[in-house]
Amino acid sequence: MTQTLNELELKGRAAKQAAKQLAHVSTALKDQAINLIADQLIERQEEILRANAADRQQSEQSGLGAAMLDRLLLSPARIAGMASDVRVVAKLADPVGEMLDMRTLPNGLQIGRRRVPLGVIAAIYESRPNVTVDIAVLCLKSGNAAILRGGKEAAHSNAALARIIADACTTAGLPAGSVQLIESPDRALVGQLLKMKDTIDLVIPRGGADLISYVRDNATMAVVTGGIGVCHTYVDSTADLEKARDIVHNAKTRRPTICNALDTLLVHRSVAPRFLPMIAQSWGQAGVEMRCDPAAEQILRGDSAGAPTAGAATRAATEADWGKEFLALVAAVKVVDSLDEALDHIARYGSGHSEAIVTEDYAAALRFLDEADAAAVYVNASTQFTDGAQFGLGAEVGISTQKLHARGPMGLRELTTYKWIILGSGQTRPV
Amino acid sequence: MTQTLNELELKGRAAKQAAKQLAHVSTALKDQAINLIADQLIERQEEILRANAADRQQSEQSGLGAAMLDRLLLSPARIAGMASDVRVVAKLADPVGEMLDMRTLPNGLQIGRRRVPLGVIAAIYESRPNVTVDIAVLCLKSGNAAILRGGKEAAHSNAALARIIADACTTAGLPAGSVQLIESPDRALVGQLLKMKDTIDLVIPRGGADLISYVRDNATMAVVTGGIGVCHTYVDSTADLEKARDIVHNAKTRRPTICNALDTLLVHRSVAPRFLPMIAQSWGQAGVEMRCDPAAEQILRGDSAGAPTAGAATRAATEADWGKEFLALVAAVKVVDSLDEALDHIARYGSGHSEAIVTEDYAAALRFLDEADAAAVYVNASTQFTDGAQFGLGAEVGISTQKLHARGPMGLRELTTYKWIILGSGQTRPV
Numbered sequence: 001m002t003q004t005l006n007e008l009e010l011k012g013r014a015a016k017q018a019a020k021q022l023a024h025v026s027t028a029l030k031d032q033a034i035n036l037i038a039d040q041l042i043e044r045q046e047e048i049l050r051a052n053a054a055d056r057q058q059s060e061q062s063g064l065g066a067a068m069l070d071r072l073l074l075s076p077a078r079i080a081g082m083a084s085d086v087r088v089v090a091k092l093a094d095p096v097g098e099m100l101d102m103r104t105l106p107n108g109l110q111i112g113r114r115r116v117p118l119g120v121i122a123a124i125y126e127s128r129p130n131v132t133v134d135i136a137v138l139c140l141k142s143g144n145a146a147i148l149r150g151g152k153e154a155a156h157s158n159a160a161l162a163r164i165i166a167d168a169c170t171t172a173g174l175p176a177g178s179v180q181l182i183e184s185p186d187r188a189l190v191g192q193l194l195k196m197k198d199t200i201d202l203v204i205p206r207g208g209a210d211l212i213s214y215v216r217d218n219a220t221m222a223v224v225t226g227g228i229g230v231c232h233t234y235v236d237s238t239a240d241l242e243k244a245r246d247i248v249h250n251a252k253t254r255r256p257t258i259c260n261a262l263d264t265l266l267v268h269r270s271v272a273p274r275f276l277p278m279i280a281q282s283w284g285q286a287g288v289e290m291r292c293d294p295a296a297e298q299i300l301r302g303d304s305a306g307a308p309t310a311g312a313a314t315r316a317a318t319e320a321d322w323g324k325e326f327l328a329l330v331a332a333v334k335v336v337d338s339l340d341e342a343l344d345h346i347a348r349y350g351s352g353h354s355e356a357i358v359t360e361d362y363a364a365a366l367r368f369l370d371e372a373d374a375a376a377v378y379v380n381a382s383t384q385f386t387d388g389a390q391f392g393l394g395a396e397v398g399i400s401t402q403k404l405h406a407r408g409p410m411g412l413r414e415l416t417t418y419k420w421i422i423l424g425s426g427q428t429r430p431v
Numbered sequence: 432m433t434q435t436l437n438e439l440e441l442k443g444r445a446a447k448q449a450a451k452q453l454a455h456v457s458t459a460l461k462d463q464a465i466n467l468i469a470d471q472l473i474e475r476q477e478e479i480l481r482a483n484a485a486d487r488q489q490s491e492q493s494g495l496g497a498a499m500l501d502r503l504l505l506s507p508a509r510i511a512g513m514a515s516d517v518r519v520v521a522k523l524a525d526p527v528g529e530m531l532d533m534r535t536l537p538n539g540l541q542i543g544r545r546r547v548p549l550g551v552i553a554a555i556y557e558s559r560p561n562v563t564v565d566i567a568v569l570c571l572k573s574g575n576a577a578i579l580r581g582g583k584e585a586a587h588s589n590a591a592l593a594r595i596i597a598d599a600c601t602t603a604g605l606p607a608g609s610v611q612l613i614e615s616p617d618r619a620l621v622g623q624l625l626k627m628k629d630t631i632d633l634v635i636p637r638g639g640a641d642l643i644s645y646v647r648d649n650a651t652m653a654v655v656t657g658g659i660g661v662c663h664t665y666v667d668s669t670a671d672l673e674k675a676r677d678i679v680h681n682a683k684t685r686r687p688t689i690c691n692a693l694d695t696l697l698v699h700r701s702v703a704p705r706f707l708p709m710i711a712q713s714w715g716q717a718g719v720e721m722r723c724d725p726a727a728e729q730i731l732r733g734d735s736a737g738a739p740t741a742g743a744a745t746r747a748a749t750e751a752d753w754g755k756e757f758l759a760l761v762a763a764v765k766v767v768d769s770l771d772e773a774l775d776h777i778a779r780y781g782s783g784h785s786e787a788i789v790t791e792d793y794a795a796a797l798r799f800l801d802e803a804d805a806a807a808v809y810v811n812a813s814t815q816f817t818d819g820a821q822f823g824l825g826a827e828v829g830i831s832t833q834k835l836h837a838r839g840p841m842g843l844r845e846l847t848t849y850k851w852i853i854l855g856s857g858q859t860r861p862v
Contacts (some may be wrong), residue, residue, distance in 0.1 A: 385858070
């Protein structure tokens with residue numbers, strides 16, 4: 001144990017040393033290393049696939065569900081996809097060294113802010129092994145050293161990927177310690193890592209709510225958390241209902257297991273009798289279960305108008321369903337009397353991730369944009385767009401639901417800070 | 432006690448309610464309220480001066496030092512200065528609502544980031560009563576509600592100022608709860624405040640190292656800390672020594688009690704025999720004590736060359752003097768062999784606040800700007816310029832020495848966050 005902890009300190013020291021050098025490495029050299037990682041992922045794919053097979057075998061034996069097993073799976077096609085994502089990052093503009101607001105003051109001082117790397121970034125994440133590659137490459141491009149700690153399900157895959165990344169860095173001439181993986185499964189190491197505030201500048205937990213709250217409660221350094229998305233879509237009284245059906249259907253079903261998926265559908269009372277059967281039919285075909293408040297349930301059961309209803313399975317929502325991130329083909333459904341009620345519900349139950357309104361009313365759209373307090377606020381579009389690549393950042397290390405430093409998808413820029421640069425010629429400050 | 436704690440919860444609720452409204456108040460109305468605060472500071476100055484006299488009397492009785500008493504003092508001139516600073520903030524551009532990087536994606540989605548207030552900001556600070564006015568007005572302008580907790584020395588003054596601010600807000604039509612002061616001296620309230628993460632979005636501690644580490648260790652919400660400045664100025668082998676003397680003298684003596692004042696002077700060995708006697712003479716006239724490493728001490732004592740030395744009192748530096756924020760007419764002095772040694776010393780002992788090099792060498796200047804890791808990095812200028820007003824921010828709530836969110840002087844922009852705004856026309860995300 002002591003030996004393992006010391007190993008972590010050594011990694012920390014190597015990362016700090018690497019960060020000091022990475023901050024000043026040219027964009028060309030960083031891109032060369034990143035493209036070499038992409039090459040090597042393809043070239044050494046047998047090694048990756050063997051490691052991945054070992055992970056899958058262990059996970060099958062320990063009874064991991066089919067959805068999780070699929071997230072774990074690497075295939076030649078998925079490896080090719082990873083390599084191609086890596087090449088995208090190489091093509092992104094380097095944020096480091098960008099000068100912001102440079103100007104000359106009346107006293108002749110030239111002053112501006114220069115974008116610089118944060119330093120050492122630790123990421124703690126679960127499951128999908130491609131996260132290892134994504135975070136490593138984004139950290140490299142933004143001039144940061146990375147210390148990675150993946151989930152135990154993907155331990156062999158992550159180790160193989162980290163080896164390939166480290167080898168490519170060394171070959172390209174980047175410092176050893178640029179990207180390091182913590183391989184030991186010892187959970188005490190995470191606790192130890194969170195104490196290393198003199199070494200680590202930022203820790204990013206990516207995973208379930210338990211991981212995130214553990215990191216938030218125990219980290220002594222800065223943390224950017226996120227990835228918990230309790231996302232609402234509100235169908236307003238003036239909504240184009242065909243548009244609304246497509247948006248709501250997409251927001252829930254395109255990928256139900258990601259954080260930007262719809263969790264709760266809010267529908268204005270005046271359109272609920274027409275809209276709910278429409279969406280129930282679409283959702284029914286996709287296997288979505290609807291957890292309804294009494295008003296929605298009544299409409300869908302046809303008790304009031306006797307209208308025919310088809311499609312999705314319904315059951316009564318419980319209090320626990322509001323504000324729940326389902327990560328599955330389940331949606332809570334509530335009928336509301338007004339935009340105000342929708343906004344109040346979102347303020348109470350939302351997680352500050354992604355919120356949408358479907359409306360043809362100008363004033364309602366503006367109010368929703370103003371008042372829904374979330375990282376991403378949509379009018380007439382699917383919340384599934386909340387994603388670094390979709391937002392034009394090229395890639396992301398995660399989606400922040402906090403307000404400080406970064407909000408929403410975190411790309412290269414969000415892995416940087418700035419320093420004030422002041423060029424003088426002997427200026428002193430008058431009393 | 433329970434009653435007091437409940438009072439804090441009530442203040443929190445009022446602040447949250449106010450923040451919701453303040454986020455959408457027009458710039459014109461905010462500026463009107465801010466200008467009214469300035470008017471009322473002048474109009475009600477008798478009330479302020481009476482309260483201030485009570486604070487001074489108490490502080491004199493409890494034996495507060497002259498420097499601290501001076502910081503506490505309000506006079507008609509200082510009140511006029513405060514009012515004039517307030518009017519400067521009214522004239523600053525409103526950061527709220529600024530759109531960043533708005534663009535249209537290939538699928539027709541219009542997307543950009545909108546600058547929005549953080550919400551509720553708590554500030555915990557010591558001593559100078561003008562901080563009450565500064566922070567209140569900056570929070571108002573940036574659309575945030577403020578909960579203020581000042582030092583007990585200024586309790587009466589802060590209470591008078593907060594009354595005037597609250598009255599002006601109400602008169603102007605801003606929500607009650609926009610600016611609230613915690614008046615009870617009960618220290619348990621600070622602990623309670625730091626637990627209110629559902630109410631308070633950001634806490635800013637401004638004061639000594641003890642306050643800052645207490646807040647950092649106990650806050651459950653985001654914290655931006657700073658104000659601890661261990662600032663170095665390095666006089667390079669190629670420095671223009673006259674320029675260096677002026678810069679170094681100003682950095683230490685203009686105001687020795689503020690965080691951007693020089694703490695440690697580093698001098699290249701090749702110029703130390705000429706430069707140290709020069710600065711010792713200047714500093715001697717200002718009453719600066721020099722705590723010297725052996726090489727500097729030898730030069731200043733004239734033991735080696737027998738050169739005449741005059742001026743500043745010298746004594747041997749101890750290890751505790753490196754990395755110490757003196758906040759007084761004291762400076763640590765060290766002779767170094769190279770820029771590398773200077774940078775290593777700064778990396779080891781600096782607090783990430785303000786660092787300066789005096790040099791005529793282009794490469795040395797560029798290296799220092801690259802490698803000194805601090806909020807503000809200077810070439811050939813006094814570190815005393817690190818200040819929101821000097822940097823063109825108009826004013827500041829504090830100076831951050833952390834890397835996340837804000838670095839260096841925090842003005843209006845640093846009291847905001849952003850939300851992604853996405854305007855669609857029915858877009859759904861393809862699989």
